[in-house]
Structures are given as structure tokens and as C-alpha cells.
Amino acid sequence: MAQSGSSGTFGLRSRRWLLWGALLALVAALLGVLVFLAANYEEGRDQAALERDVSLVASDIRSELFRNVQTLQSLHSVAPTADSWAAPAAELLGAHREMVRLEWRSSSQTLLAHRETPYLADLTGYLNREQSLPDVRQACDNARRLSGPAFSPSYFWPMSGGQGLELMEMCLPMVRAGLPDGFLVVTYSLPGLLTELTTKPMLRGRGLAFTEPDGTRLALHSTVASTRRTLRASALLDLPGHTLMLRLESPRRTPGLFPNVLTAVVGALSLALLAVLALLGRDMRRRQRAELEVADALAFRKAMENSLVTGLRARGMDGRVTYVNPAFCQMVGYSAEELIGTGLPAPWWPSELVDEYQQRQAVRLAGQTLPREGYESVFQRRDGTRFPVLIIEAPLIDAQGAQTGYMSAILDLTEQRRVEDLNRASQDRLQATARLATMGEMASMLSHELNQPLAAISSYATGALNLLEDTQRALPEADLQLAMRRISEQAERAGRVIKSVADFVRRREQVREAVAPQSLVDAIAPLVALQAKKQGVRVQIEVLPGVPPVLCDRTMIEQVLLNLARNGMQAMPEGDPPLRSGQRVLTLSVRQWRLQSGVSFGGQTQMSWVEFAVTDHGHGLSTDVQAKLFTPFFTTKAEGMGLGLSLCRTVIEQHGGALNHEPAQPRGTVFRFTLPAA
Numbered sequence: 001m002a003q004s005g006s007s008g009t010f011g012l013r014s015r016r017w018l019l020w021g022a023l024l025a026l027v028a029a030l031l032g033v034l035v036f037l038a039a040n041y042e043e044g045r046d047q048a049a050l051e052r053d054v055s056l057v058a059s060d061i062r063s064e065l066f067r068n069v070q071t072l073q074s075l076h077s078v079a080p081t082a083d084s085w086a087a088p089a090a091e092l093l094g095a096h097r098e099m100v101r102l103e104w105r106s107s108s109q110t111l112l113a114h115r116e117t118p119y120l121a122d123l124t125g126y127l128n129r130e131q132s133l134p135d136v137r138q139a140c141d142n143a144r145r146l147s148g149p150a151f152s153p154s155y156f157w158p159m160s161g162g163q164g165l166e167l168m169e170m171c172l173p174m175v176r177a178g179l180p181d182g183f184l185v186v187t188y189s190l191p192g193l194l195t196e197l198t199t200k201p202m203l204r205g206r207g208l209a210f211t212e213p214d215g216t217r218l219a220l221h222s223t224v225a226s227t228r229r230t231l232r233a234s235a236l237l238d239l240p241g242h243t244l245m246l247r248l249e250s251p252r253r254t255p256g257l258f259p260n261v262l263t264a265v266v267g268a269l270s271l272a273l274l275a276v277l278a279l280l281g282r283d284m285r286r287r288q289r290a291e292l293e294v295a296d297a298l299a300f301r302k303a304m305e306n307s308l309v310t311g312l313r314a315r316g317m318d319g320r321v322t323y324v325n326p327a328f329c330q331m332v333g334y335s336a337e338e339l340i341g342t343g344l345p346a347p348w349w350p351s352e353l354v355d356e357y358q359q360r361q362a363v364r365l366a367g368q369t370l371p372r373e374g375y376e377s378v379f380q381r382r383d384g385t386r387f388p389v390l391i392i393e394a395p396l397i398d399a400q401g402a403q404t405g406y407m408s409a410i411l412d413l414t415e416q417r418r419v420e421d422l423n424r425a426s427q428d429r430l431q432a433t434a435r436l437a438t439m440g441e442m443a444s445m446l447s448h449e450l451n452q453p454l455a456a457i458s459s460y461a462t463g464a465l466n467l468l469e470d471t472q473r474a475l476p477e478a479d480l481q482l483a484m485r486r487i488s489e490q491a492e493r494a495g496r497v498i499k500s501v502a503d504f505v506r507r508r509e510q511v512r513e514a515v516a517p518q519s520l521v522d523a524i525a526p527l528v529a530l531q532a533k534k535q536g537v538r539v540q541i542e543v544l545p546g547v548p549p550v551l552c553d554r555t556m557i558e559q560v561l562l563n564l565a566r567n568g569m570q571a572m573p574e575g576d577p578p579l580r581s582g583q584r585v586l587t588l589s590v591r592q593w594r595l596q597s598g599v600s601f602g603g604q605t606q607m608s609w610v611e612f613a614v615t616d617h618g619h620g621l622s623t624d625v626q627a628k629l630f631t632p633f634f635t636t637k638a639e640g641m642g643l644g645l646s647l648c649r650t651v652i653e654q655h656g657g658a659l660n661h662e663p664a665q666p667r668g669t670v671f672r673f674t675l676p677a678a
Helices: 002-078 082-095 129-146 190-196 257-280 282-307 326-332 351-367 414-441 443-469 477-505 517-535 554-570 623-628 644-654
Strands: 099-105 111-116 155-158 164-176 179-189 207-211 217-222 230-239 242-251 311-316 321-324 375-380 386-397 403-412 512-515 538-543 550-553 585-594 608-615 659-663 669-676
Touching (some): 002 082, 002 190, 002 230, 082 099, 099 129, 129 155, 179 190, 326 375, 443 477, 512 554, 517 538, 550 554, 554 608, 554 644, 554 669, 644 659
Antiparallel strands (some): 207 242, 375 386
């Protein structure tokens, strides 16, 4: 047996460890999923930030190139001749490192003047400029067709020492006095574009390059080590006549406070840029958006009103109906077209209540004060059936703050009334069941109590028969009369016991009447005495003189008193407290009780109450038991149902009183409840 118990304990512990292991594994899996989702979110956020940055770089380069176009147009306007053109051209090349050569060509693309960048001494030292003329002609042909700047495809230009540059031509048609005046041709260095036309702080720690669609690098500004954690983003630099692909690379940084703040700042700047762009079209879209919002709001309100099960009704100040929703139409059986515009009397008013409803309506509307909790009424459907409703009415205020009518919400109380009736019937059945259960628990004591008078009746009857059968003696009339009298007394005693049980168990209609407290105590006294005699408990009844009658349902209050008395006696098991202590006493006391501070209504005196108290001297109630004492089906007794105290409180509260408890001195518990005096 010991080995079996230890193996069972080991198995229980093993199952507990397995359960804890499963829970830890589940928590670990959830944490792993959260970490994975967070990592994916951070990677997606970094990738989105990189894509935004490469788009900004492309936008910056495009903006700077078109700003250079304006600078070139200014150059042409201030230098009308080839001699005067050279000096400002050289100054322009010195200020723009991305430009490596600047030419002025005639309309036939003949070279009129040119200057080279001072930063590259041998640009044309390895190859002659003539090698790039096809790209120049292509750009100028596109510029003539577009009547604006045009770019050629990029090409590699070798230089001495095994070096070279990726170059791109830009041709700008010039106009003077409304007539074509040749072209300005600018040779751009792609590395120079990356170096001079981009924002340096944005590219710190990142790689930037112009690439072919297949990923081949054309020009490089900076690079980063290529790893699995390297993020890449590309953007198209769309120029007239040619499109370049810009690629930005960035290593993924370990998430920290500063990168997150920086990302937030970049995101905020991007959002600000989008907001600025959105403001440009705000005035054009404002009216359309407002109309759509109003239409959506009206559609939503209409759908909400149509889906409500609560009836809605609006009336003007003259009492005519201005609006009803489908739920109200379904309640009364009329269509909205039939109801809108109708006045008083309303078609849903019962004919015999029209005068009463009109008077009530006039009084309520004249005072301009409507009950916030609403009021109950009775409506009549089109087919003549009637149903109870709850009406909650409020003033209808327009946008200017003026009252234009009244808005009413109508609730159909038919189902609520049905549920209340079912609850009331269930409560009655439950109380009757509790009474039967109480008597079932007392069956053994009743049997013992009835056996005594029945045994006495049998003994007296046997003695009387013996006297009658004894023919040797004269008939003793005195003895026979005594026997018959004893039989009658014992029969009456048994009848009283049976009547007390029948009166307690019999289910009657709940009728409240004025009942003397003494009669309530006397009614349960025989039943209480049965259990007290069995458990060796002395019952002490104290009804103070002058206690007024109480307004109650006699049967229900008798059940409450009996339940509390039985609980008190069961709290004092045999020997605890001992008989010699003098504390095996159950006290039933009744006294009058008035409110210490109250308000007089209608000139009447303060309300008077009658307090019933049942005191035992058991162990008392623990804190845990006190917290659950009145919870249905909670019991500390093995054979109990857990309904006694819950039903007692329900009955007392239905009578307008209160049931509570407190410790008794020197030990035990006192249960008190109050009833209104009749």
C-alpha cells in the first residue's frame, strides 16, 4: 500500500512537471514568435526607411540638375559672345565639380567655345573629344525635339594611368531674341553627381552607386561590406532622354534607442513632406470629402436606426409624429407612411385610455420636465393586441439650441414581463422545495415525536379493552373515562404536530397581512422544540411587550424563522458547548425598532420596524464563510443544499427588510432581520 501511494505521488509529480514543462515551452514559443515578429517588423521598417532615403537622393539629384539648367540659361544671357563667355564658364565649372566640360555649340552643333574643369587636368589627354560626339549629337537632337534639356546615355571615358570616368552629356537649346542661338553642352561626371548633388549626412555609413539594371556598377560614391544583413534599395532617376538607376546600400544596425529615434525623425519628416503635398490639393478636395463624409454619416445613422430593436419616435411641439424607425413600426403594426404626420390621440393608444393618456401628456409637456428613467405605458397594435412598453423621452434640440420637439425611445417589455413571471414561479417552486427539504431533514424527529402519543394511545386503548373484557368485575366507568380522556389528549397532541408540519409545507398564495410576532414564533415553536429536545438545546423565547404586528406573508416568515433556528441549533453540536456551561441555549427575541434619523413624508411619522433575532452559542463564522454565507448552493453541512440563507435573505428583502449577522458574546452568532410594522 505504501509503495502504491508513493508511486501515485511520483506519477502526480511527474504529470505536474510535464504540465509545467509544456507551459514553459508554450511561453518560450510565444516569446520566440514575438521576437521573430519584432525582428521582421524592424527589418521591414529599416527597408522602408532605406527606400525612402534612396527616393530622396534621386529627387535631390534631379532637382539639382534642373537647377543647373537655370544657371546655364543665366550664363548664356550674360555672355552673348564667345570671348565674353569663357570667363563666366570657367567660374561656373569651378563652382560645380560635377561638371567636367562645358561647350557652346552653334545650331549646326559646331563648337564655338569650350571650357574644361580645373579639377581634371588630362580629361582629353588619352582620347580625343571627337570620340564622344555621337552622344552629344543624340542629346542635342533630343533637346531640339523636346525644346528643353536632354541627356545622353552614360558612357565610359578612359583616362591616362588606367583610370576613367563614367560620363553623361546634357544638351540645352538656347534662344536669344526669340531665335535659336545654339546649344550649351555640359558633360557630367556620374561620380561627381553622387558626390556633389547628394546630402552627406544621409549617406554616412552607406553605399551609393549608379548601376545597370542587372546590378553592374557604373559609378560609385561609397560602399559597404556585403553581408546577409545588408539592406538594398533602388530608385530610378528619370531624366529627359535617359534614365539612371540609383542603388543605396546600408548595413542593418543593432536596434537601439538612437536608431529608433532617428528612424522616427526620418519618418516624421517624410510624413511632413506628404502632409505638405496633401495641403496643395486640400482646397480642391475639401468639398467633395465633406459631402462624402456627410453621406456616409447619414447612411451609417440610417443603417443603425434600422437595425435597432428599440423603437424610436420623434414628435414636433404640436404633438405630430415626424419620424419613426422600422422597430417602432413593427411594434405597433403600422407603416411609417401611416404614422408620420399623425397627431393626438395616437393610433396605438387603447381607446378606453385615450383621455387618461392625453391628460398625462398635457401635464408632462406643460411642465417641460421629463423623467430621466422613463415611464411605463400600454400600447395597442393594429390587430388589437396590447403590450407593455417603457418610454424614455427627451427634448429634441436643433443646431441653434432651440427645442423643436421630443425624441422618444420605446422598449417592448413583453419578454421582460414573461421572464419576470418565470423567475417568480421558479422562486416559488424553489422556496417550496426548500421547505420540503427542511421537513425531510426533520423526518426522524417528527417520527420520534409522533411515536410517543401513538404509543400512549395504543396503551390506553389496550387497557380499556382489557377492562371491557373482564366480565368478573363490575365495569369501572371512572377508569374508562380516564383512558378515553388520555387517548383524546394524545390524539390532539399528534394532531398538533401534524398540523404544524402541514401548515409549514403547504404552498399557499403569497398574501401579506398584519401578523402578531408572537403568533409567528408560536407557529414554529413545536418544530423547533423537536430538534432542541433531540440535541439537548434549551430554547428561550423573548417577545417584548407592545411589539406591533408586522406586515408579511406568514408562511414565508415562518420558514425564515425556522431555518435560522435550525441553523443555530446545528451550530451547537452535542457536547459543544457542554451542558454544564449553561450556553446550550438558542434565543429567539423580538423587539420594536425605529429609524434613528429619517425624513417624514406627507406629514407621517418615521417608519417603525420590528426586529427578529436568533442567537446561538456555537463556534461562530470564519471570515471565508462570512464572505460566501448568502451565496446560493454554498453550505458547510454535508447534507445541506446551500439554499437556506440565500432564500431567507431573498424573502426578507422582498418584504422591504434586511437580513444580517454579527458575533454573539461570549461566543456564537446573532442573525437579525427586520420587517415593517403593519
